[in-house]
Amino acid sequence: MTILVHRLRYMMTTNLNGGGRGGGGEGPCGACKFLRRKCVRGCVFAPYFDAEQGTASFAAIHKVFGASNTSKMLLRLPLHKRLDAVATLGYEALARVRDPVYGCVGHLFSLQHQVMNLQAEIAHVQARLSMFQRFYLVPPQQMQQPPFDLAYNNEYPMEPTNLDVGWEEEQLPQAVRL
Template sequence: MTGGTSRVSCAACKYQRRKCTPKCVLASYFPADQPKKFQNAHRLFGVRNIVRTLEQLDDEDQKADAMKSIIFESDMREKFPVFGCVECISHLRQQLQIALLELQYVNGQLDIYKRRQQHSSESSVGNGMLMVPFFSSIEDEYSRNHTS
């Protein structure tokens, strides 16, 4: 090449078959090596709406957050055409519920250990010995208290 440097067009400019200028607002969000990301966003929102959204925001952090949301939502819409983000949110809620149930179970186990330890400490105060409960006896107690 003669006469100057060449700039690689961003995925948006490549898709639109135009020259990518240094003032291109989409270049930082749609690198040339990730055309699918732009195609998904373009399909769901359109270039005009994406640019309009960016122009309405003053802060660079807000623009970055808006673009993350646009890209995420459009990628989820491609992955789950019917429900999009709702499918992902539903899955995350289900995982949260499972984690909360697991936490409740662990807290129940801790309560059993504490009660067992307290009971053992109270019964062995007279002779100065600290009795530590066995794990199997705690499991047995938990089973007795939590079976149908």
């Protein structure tokens, strides 16, 4: 759609700045060429449908809306809104040609379905992320102090004890004695 809008804006500026058709002796505009009629001065289609590429765009618009209805719509609009109207008509006409039943609404349904699928996927990924954060990541408080350190634990002093393990110092090999 944006390519069509840019192309139409370019065509409109070149046509309104002296490069236009419509009785200038340069030949018919794309719409008049498609309709096989003489392009008169002040042709409502001339600023929007050039002779080279405008014929194909106008063909789709003509097939869906008709030339008379299109010209009536354009004449009712102020000049500064006509370009957007032609771009919209072109988009709707091409969508209707591609999908005769739904037209551009079919594309809207497709986009809405895509948005719903992406929202569901985001919810699923957020739920999994939350699960991983709860089960696999250690909270920042626990990461700062180790959970079990013998050097600072009062329950297990580091000094020698008088445990009787059944060994006398004389029974130990020379390498083990202190």
